[in-house]
Amino acid sequence: MDPVRAPNIRDVARVAGVSYQTVSRVLNDSPSIRVETRQRVEAAIAELGYRPNPAARALVAGRSRTIGLLSASTAYYGPATAITSIEAAAREAGYRISITSPASSDYASVAASVEYLLGQGVEALVVVAPQVRVFEAVRALGLSVPVVTLESAAISDAPSSLSVDQVEGARVATRHLIELGHEEILHIAGPQDWIEAEARMQGYLRELDAHDLRTRAPILGDWSSAFGYYAGLELLRVRDFTAVFAGNDQMALGLQHACRDMGLDVPGDISIVGFDDIPEAAHFAPPLTTVRQNFPELGRRALSLLLAQLRGEARADHSMVPPELVLRASTAPPRR
Missing domain, CATH: 1.10.260.40 (lambda repressor-like DNA-binding domains)
Structure with missing residues (x-):
């Protein structure tokens, strides 16, 4: 040889x-x-x-044992972690993952990416995206292969959609601050066109309304620590609040930095809650109270739902995955 x-x-x-x-x-x-x-x-x-050779075996067997994954954003912790979890679940089930990302979220880009995956002979498709228009484009294509959408919030009741309960996660975070005794609570939200940002904002507003507390217009951010820092510097000049629910952990980190630069103590002067529980959150100064999303469970359910469709079986569990509040040292009762 x-x-x-x-x-x-x-x-x-x-x-x-x-x-x-x-x-x-x-x-x-x-x-x-x-x-x-x-x-x-x-x-x-x-x-x-x-x-x-997987391609040769696919020709013989008539099956590729490949699942296509369309991801409109891999730069952020949530989507990236969901993709990793799906890959792990697929390997365990004996499948490979073929991943592609559309150049933008418009219909033409999404359609081109889906066509690319179908050209790889994928048996099914998982869609992970932060914008509603990506899911709408996929549905408009009328695909013949099974499709599961990881809609970061419940934007539809379709039996092929999965999500972590973002609204409930935001309500749990806000409720925690209220139960500590905070009445003036701000929310720094994510980008307006992201599904998670809208869902978390709604959860925050609903929980304040449920406790008859004053609601404030959320500050629209961009998920970055830099935004959390500069927004914090502006907000802390007035400081007519005692707690902040940040839409993600990175913005919470920037806000903690701003508090230190303004000579304020967290949680003594300001309590802060984040969202996602990124690996670094436990090592912030102080360690961050945040909302954890169970991405391994989301990945497992996605593969279970796809495989059930491929076998022609009744649909698997597609109920929303519950979030979990992780208590650390960035929250405390307000000073009187």
Whole structure:
């Protein structure tokens, strides 16, 4: 065998002393193969370091065992972590993931990305996106393969949609501050066109309304620590509030920085709650109270729902995944 060429199925057959069709049946777990033959083939595969060609196996089996993943944003913790969880669940189920991101969220870009994935022979599609218009574009395409949408908030009641309960997460965060005794609570929200930002804003407003507390117009941010910092510097000049619910942990980090620069204590002067529970949140100064999203569970449910559709079975669990409040040192009762 040429030392620069990767071993192929015929090399395995020659070393094992069988036909290449027999090697193929071993690779596809055919029950008709004798134990001794299977062992010889497996030994030859190990000796040569042979790796089956997924594309070739797909041609033979008529299945790619590949799931397409359309992601409109991988730069942020939430979408990136959801994708990682889906990949892990797919590997465990014996599937590969093919990922692509549209150039923008308009219909033409989304359609081109979906066509690319379908060209890879994907058996199903998962859509992870922060904007409603991406989901609308996918639905308008009328795809013939199973589709599961990870809608970061419940924007539809479709049986193929999954989400973490963003509204409830925001309500839990705001309720925690109210139960500590805070009555003047601000909200620094995410970008206006993001589904999560709108859902978390609604949760904040609903919880204040449920406790008959004064509502304030949320400050629209961009998810960045820099925005949290500069918004904090402006807000703290007046300081007519005692607590802040930040739409994500990065903006909460920037706000903590602003408090330090203004000579204020967290949580002594200002209590802060974030959202996401990024890995660094436990190491902020002080460690951040935040809302954790169960992305591993979201990934598991997404794959379970897709596989159920592929098998023609009744739909799997698509109820919203509950969030969890993680209590740390950035919140305390207000000073009187």
